[in-house]
Amino acid sequence: MKIEDKTVPIREAPTSEEIVIKIKDLRKCFGDNEVLKGFNMVLRKGENLVVMGKSGSGKSVMIKCLVGLMAPDSGIIEVLGKNIDQLDQMELDELRSDIGFLFQGSALYDSMTVRENLEFPMRRHRKKFEGITDTLPLVKEALENVGLAHTMDLMPSELSGGMKRRVALARAIILKPKLILYDEPTSGLDPITSKEIIELMRNIQHKYGTSALIITHDVDCARVISERMILLVDGINYAEGTFTELIGSQDPKVNAFFKK
Amino acid sequence: MEVDFNMVQRTKQFFEEIGDLSHFAARFFKQAVNSPFEFKELLRQCYQVGNRSLLLVVTTGFIIGLVLTLQTRPTLIEFGAVSWMPNMVGISIVREVGPVITALICSGKIASGFGAELGSMKVTEQIDAMEVSGTNPFKYLVVTRILAATLMLPLLVIFGDLIALYGSSLVEFFKGNVSFRLYFNKVFEALSFGDLIPATIKSFFFGFVIGLTGCYKGYKTGRGTAGVGIAANTAVVMASLLLFVVDFIAVFVSDIFYEL
Ligand SMILES: Nc1ncnc2c1ncn2[C@@H]1O[C@H](COP(=O)(O)OP(=O)(O)OP(=O)(O)O)[C@@H](O)[C@H]1O
Ligand SMILES: [Mg+2]
Numbered sequence: 105m106k107i108e109d110k111t112v113p114i115r116e117a118p119t120s121e122e123i124v125i126k127i128k129d130l131r132k133c134f135g136d137n138e139v140l141k142g143f144n145m146v147l148r149k150g151e152n153l154v155v156m157g158k159s160g161s162g163k164s165v166m167i168k169c170l171v172g173l174m175a176p177d178s179g180i181i182e183v184l185g186k187n188i189d190q191l192d193q194m195e196l197d198e199l200r201s202d203i204g205f206l207f208q209g210s211a212l213y214d215s216m217t218v219r220e221n222l223e224f225p226m227r228r229h230r231k232k233f234e235g236i237t238d239t240l241p242l243v244k245e246a247l248e249n250v251g252l253a254h255t256m257d258l259m260p261s262e263l264s265g266g267m268k269r270r271v272a273l274a275r276a277i278i279l280k281p282k283l284i285l286y287d288e289p290t291s292g293l294d295p296i297t298s299k300e301i302i303e304l305m306r307n308i309q310h311k312y313g314t315s316a317l318i319i320t321h322d323v324d325c326a327r328v329i330s331e332r333m334i335l336l337v338d339g340i341n342y343a344e345g346t347f348t349e350l351i352g353s354q355d356p357k358v359n360a361f362f363k364k
Numbered sequence: 365m366e367v368d369f370n371m372v373q374r375t376k377q378f379f380e381e382i383g384d385l386s387h388f389a390a391r392f393f394k395q396a397v398n399s400p401f402e403f404k405e406l407l408r409q410c411y412q413v414g415n416r417s418l419l420l421v422v423t424t425g426f427i428i429g430l431v432l433t434l435q436t437r438p439t440l441i442e443f444g445a446v447s448w449m450p451n452m453v454g455i456s457i458v459r460e461v462g463p464v465i466t467a468l469i470c471s472g473k474i475a476s477g478f479g480a481e482l483g484s485m486k487v488t489e490q491i492d493a494m495e496v497s498g499t500n501p502f503k504y505l506v507v508t509r510i511l512a513a514t515l516m517l518p519l520l521v522i523f524g525d526l527i528a529l530y531g532s533s534l535v536e537f538f539k540g541n542v543s544f545r546l547y548f549n550k551v552f553e554a555l556s557f558g559d560l561i562p563a564t565i566k567s568f569f570f571g572f573v574i575g576l577t578g579c580y581k582g583y584k585t586g587r588g589t590a591g592v593g594i595a596a597n598t599a600v601v602m603a604s605l606l607l608f609v610v611d612f613i614a615v616f617v618s619d620i621f622y623e624l
Contacts, residue, residue, distance in 0.1 A: 173492050197498040205496045211489040215481075228498035 122149040123182075124283050124315045125170065130179035132165055139165050140176070141339030147283075147317055152309065154318045154326045156361055157336030163319045164208060166336070167285050170317075171203055172196050184282060197228065204276035204284040204314070208291060210268040212260040212275070219243055219256045222275050246274040249311070250304055266297035270304065277308055284308070286318045290325050302328050323362060335361060381602075388580045395500070396507050405504055409512035417473045417520060421466050425524035428465055429457065429531025437539065446540060450550035453532045459559050462525040464611060467570035470517060471603035475578035478509050479599030482582025483592040491583075506583060510575035517571025518564050562618040569610050577603040 125147035132140040139162035147153045157163045168174040170181060172188050181188045186199055212221050222243045247253045250270040260268060269289065276284055289305060290298035302325055309316060320326055326333060327347050335343040335350065335358060343350060343358050351362045433453055440446040482505060485491050494501040529551060536542040581599035585591040 168492070171496050173495060200496050200498055203496070205493070207489045207493055209488055211493040213485075213490055213493070214488075224494075224499070225497040 123147070124149050124151075124184060125317065126180070126182040127166075127170070128180040130166065130169060130181065131177045132162070132169065132174070133177060139339060140169075140179075143179075143336065143339065144341050145334055147315055149315055150313060152316045152318065152329050152331045154320060154330035154333045155336055156321055156326055156333060157319075159321065161336050162339060163336060164287055167205075167287050167317070167319055170285060171200060171205060201225075201228075201279050202282045204279065204281035206269075206272055206276045206284065206286045206289055208287040210260075210265075210272040212263075212268055212272055214260045217257050217259055218247070218252075218263075218271050221260070221271065222246055222278050225275065225279050242278060246278045247271075249277065249308060250274045266293050266300070269293065269297075269301055273301070273304060273308070277312070277314075280312060282314060284314050284316045286316065286320075288320055288322075289318065290320065290322045295324070298322065298325065305329060321361075384584070385576070385580055388583070389576055391502065392507060392510055392576065395503050396511065398503075400503075402504050402508050406508045406511055409508045410516050413470075413474055413512045413516040414520065416477060417470050418523070420469050420473060421520050421524045422527050424465055424469055425462070425527035426531040428461060429453070429528035429533075430535055432456070432461065432528075433532040433535040437535070449536060449540070450532075450542075450547050451554035454529060454551035454554050455559060457528045457532070458525055458555055459563055460615075462528055463521045463563055463567050463570060464607070466521045466524040467517065467567070467574065467607050468604060470513075470520065470571075471574045471577075471607060472600055474513055475574045475581075475599040475603035476596040478513075478575065478578025479582040479585075480592055480596040482506070482509075482579060483585035483595035484589075486583065486585045487587060487589055487591060502583075506579045509579050510572065513575030513578070514568055514571040517574065518567040521563070521567040521570075558622070562614065562621075566611065566614040566618075569614065570607055573606045573610055574603050577606060 127145040130140050130143040169176045184202055223239050226239055250273050252270055289301050330347050333350055334341050337357050491501045533544050533547040536547050578599045581595045585595045
């Protein structure tokens with residue numbers, strides 16, 4: 105494998121392959137805290153890309169810039185062929201209906217039932233559901249995908265952490281997105297539940313043919329799900345390759361990720 | 365010297381905060397008039413506001429009516445003016461005591477509630493989740509809450525006034541043998557539109573201030589759960605303080621009209 109340094113452009117995709125996300129020289133700082141210092145990334149269609157980085161390295165910041173929740177200081181972000189920076193609110197919302205987002209802490213609306221949680225994204229993204237008046241079958245399908253059809257009328261507070269994560273996953277896929285962004289899908293879960301979540305992610309990927317960007321610092325998760333990995337170190341895409349390539353690396357900063 | 369520096373810093377912070385708050389209010393006015401309108405959520409919030417504070421308003425109103433009458437009685441008797449009791453109590457409750465006490469009670473209940481609710485939604489990324497779902501969280505969460513507080517407060521004030529007058533009439537009934545009918549006849553004789561209208565307008569402003577500060581503090585909550593407690597707490601302090609400022613301005617303005 106080869107370690108990218110700042111000056112080397114990241115591996116360009118073959119022209120025949122469709123690019124889903126393209127990030128170029130992304131920079132973001134909070135006050136004196138320079139978090140991203142020129143991050144580059146490409147995600148191709150149908151691919152599972154894992155971005156790994158230490159806690160506080162700016163993974164969540166990066167993924168939030170991707171969907172327009174945070175404005176980067178500079179850099180170019182293209183998602184599904186659209187430059188995020190140049191979209192107005194309507195276009196941005198329309199683009200977002202093609203993106204599923206699983207938040208780090210699940211982020212279920214705690215004043216709503218599971219069913220209302222799942223119906224919420226459908227309120228505005230009606231265009232996608234032209235002619236569908238009954239949302240129940242869709243909610244059911246999404247919940248069945250994560251094996252929680254029986255929780256439909258429960259409140260989030262009545263669910264365990266793992267169940268919440270699964271409901272959040274169901275909510276992320278209810279709009280049948282082309283791209284799913286996972287912010288630490290397994291953080292805070294025990295190894296067995298983590299495995300279940302990863303299994304679900306793979307099933308969904310298989311069933312709907314989505315592309316996925318997975319942010320994690322869970323090595324096991326990365327091993328199972330990644331087709332390609334990027335290590336985020338010191339605010340840049342420090343290294344890139346397959347799991348086996350990276351785990352065999354001699355670079356101490358890369359090695360640090362895989363040491364038990 | 366250190367103290368001086370602190371004072372300067374604090375004064376600066378205070379004015380910055382006022383500026384931020386005005387900015388927030390401007391955003392509210394801008395978004396409140398643009399479609400889509402969240403009517404269903406507005407109704408739900410109105411119900412919540414009313415439901416949360418009704419019992420408190422009733423209890424305090426009743427006690428204030430009782431106490432005010434009991435304490436004024438000896439003095440009025442001394443001057444041989446006890447038959448003026450309904451006029452005096454009626455006017456003071458409707459013009460000042462009712463609105464201010466109700467608003468203070470509500471700032472404790474509603475502003476802190478808004479602060480805590482929105483604060484916890486913020487730190488658990490629920491607000492971000494709404495945004496990616498294509499729903500404008502400011503409109504859905506903030507505009508509805510501020511409107512609900514603004515619309516419901518005058519109703520609560522009227523309710524509180526009536527209960528306070530009822531408490532007062534109970535004292536007169538048992539201690540002065542004044543019938544309820546006579547008591548309320550006298551009250552309504554004493555009151556003019558010049559008393560009712562400024563009090564009602566004032567109540568709308570009170571409601572607005574309560575909703576605004578609660579939402580402002582909640583929406584601006586910092587990262588981490590400690591922020592939620594701070595948001596709820598500072599919301600109450602700020603709302604109560606601003607209530608008195610608004611009250612002062614209201615009394616000042618209505619006094620000018622009175623002279624005309
Ligand atoms: N809204 C914000 N305001 C100020 N600083 C922020 C903000 N969001 C993130 N940061 C800072 O940016 C840095 C990166 O945060 P981020 O949440 O992206 O980390 P992360 O890589 O996702 O870590 P974790 O694995 O713990 O989730 C941190 O130092 C954090 O303090
Ligand atoms: Mg994170």
